[in-house]
Amino acid sequence: MIPSIPIDKNEMLKYYKPIAIDTHKGIQGHALIIGGSYGKIGAVCLSSKAALKAGCGLVTAFVPRCGYEIVQIAIPEVMVLTDVKKKCISNISFDIQPDAIGIGPGIGQDELTQKTFLKFLKNNKAPLVIDADALNILSKNKAWFLLLPSRSILTPHPKELERLIGEWNSEEEKFEKTISFSMQYHVVVVMKGAPTHIIDGQTIYKNTTGNPALATAGSGDVLTGIITSLLAQGYEPLQAAILGVYLHGLTADIAVPKTGFQSFVASDIIDHLGAAFLSLE
Ligand SMILES: NC(=O)C1=CN([C@@H]2O[C@H](COP(=O)(O)OP(=O)(O)OC[C@H]3O[C@@H](n4cnc5c(N)ncnc54)[C@H](O)[C@@H]3O)[C@@H](O)[C@H]2O)[C@@H](O)CC1
Ligand SMILES: Nc1ncnc2c1ncn2[C@@H]1O[C@H](COP(=O)(O)OP(=O)(O)O)[C@@H](O)[C@H]1O
Numbered sequence: 001m002i003p004s005i006p007i008d009k010n011e012m013l014k015y016y017k018p019i020a021i022d023t024h025k026g027i028q029g030h031a032l033i034i035g036g037s038y039g040k041i042g043a044v045c046l047s048s049k050a051a052l053k054a055g056c057g058l059v060t061a062f063v064p065r066c067g068y069e070i071v072q073i074a075i076p077e078v079m080v081l082t083d084v085k086k087k088c089i090s091n092i093s094f095d096i097q098p099d100a101i102g103i104g105p106g107i108g109q110d111e112l113t114q115k116t117f118l119k120f121l122k123n124n125k126a127p128l129v130i131d132a133d134a135l136n137i138l139s140k141n142k143a144w145f146l147l148l149p150s151r152s153i154l155t156p157h158p159k160e161l162e163r164l165i166g167e168w169n170s171e172e173e174k175f176e177k178t179i180s181f182s183m184q185y186h187v188v189v190v191m192k193g194a195p196t197h198i199i200d201g202q203t204i205y206k207n208t209t210g211n212p213a214l215a216t217a218g219s220g221d222v223l224t225g226i227i228t229s230l231l232a233q234g235y236e237p238l239q240a241a242i243l244g245v246y247l248h249g250l251t252a253d254i255a256v257p258k259t260g261f262q263s264f265v266a267s268d269i270i271d272h273l274g275a276a277f278l279s280l281e
């Protein structure tokens with residue numbers, strides 16, 4: 001047994017900050033979600049909507065041109081910026097100042113996308129959540145890890161983790177390698193799975209919420225949106241990762257008695273975020 005700290009309601013109540021009575025959208029956090037490619041704009045819709053529903057004041061999505069109408073129609077509350085290219089992201093450029101950026105859902109691995117991702121990392125100062133193909137691009141270009149802001153949050157599923165740290169022969173070895181990785185690059189690693197563990201240097205946190213209903217397309221894209229939102233609202237990276245993973249899992253625990261396991265989809269996570277937050281009040 002690997003010693004870990006349970007992520008449960010008691011732990012959450014240490015971190016959770018209720019919304020201030022006099023807040024307004026301008027100080028409630030602005031999250032930017034960068035992602036999407038032809039056929040995978042849905043990933044950005046899920047992340048962006050989740051970011052809003054996790055409490056951000058403002059959310060902007062940066063997508064290829066083919067995603068413009070899709071995001072505007074799917075989620076009118078989200079602002080949209082578009083790349084010059086139609087089907088993939090080729091030039092990440094914006095004149096807003098987001099409080100946190102989530103990058104990767106549905107972004108693909110086109111050569112142009114890889115190039116602009118490098119340029120983005122060289123210039124970026126905002127706190128980051130890195131997911132999906134942005135992780136896969138980093139795995140292919142390991143020198144780029146050094147460009148990540150300290151305390152960036154990485155959210156790999158097991159296959160993405162293997163691409164990042166290499167194969168392991170036992171659970172112990174998987175944790176050892178992830179701990180070394182977290183310490184080497186000063187990043188928080190959300191090791192998604194059943195259950196999800198969060199690694200911050202030598203400390204391991206183990207989530208206690210969630211169930212197999214979450215084994216559904218887009219479930220990780222929603223998690224990226226939630227964590228980016230919490231980061232934009234001023235939670236410290238480790239707290240944003242822990243609270244995000246806890247709330248994400250809790251939505252499935254709340255929803256399953258109504259939806260069953262089979263018919264629970266990623267949008268149900270978003271729909272049950274309100275109930276998950278209320279359980280902390
Ligand atoms: N509606 C959409 O637009 C969607 C877009 N998506 C995007 O699609 C792209 C590809 O993502 P994928 O994750 O499917 O592709 P990957 O190739 O990264 O991962 C799929 C592989 O990982 C393995 N894997 C995944 N979870 C695992 C687990 N818990 N244990 C063991 N093996 C596991 C699978 O068996 C498969 O071999 C990403 O950019 C993602 O954001 C997906 O999130 C699905 C929904
Ligand atoms: N059996 C399970 N029990 C609990 N959580 C699960 C289970 N299967 C998947 N999940 C969760 O669902 C999410 C899946 O993320 P990911 O594989 O990135 O999905 P996608 O890329 O389709 O959005 C992770 O948060 C993971 O922990």
Ligand SMILES: [Mg+2]
Nearest residue numbers: 132157220221
């Ligand atoms: Mg994913």
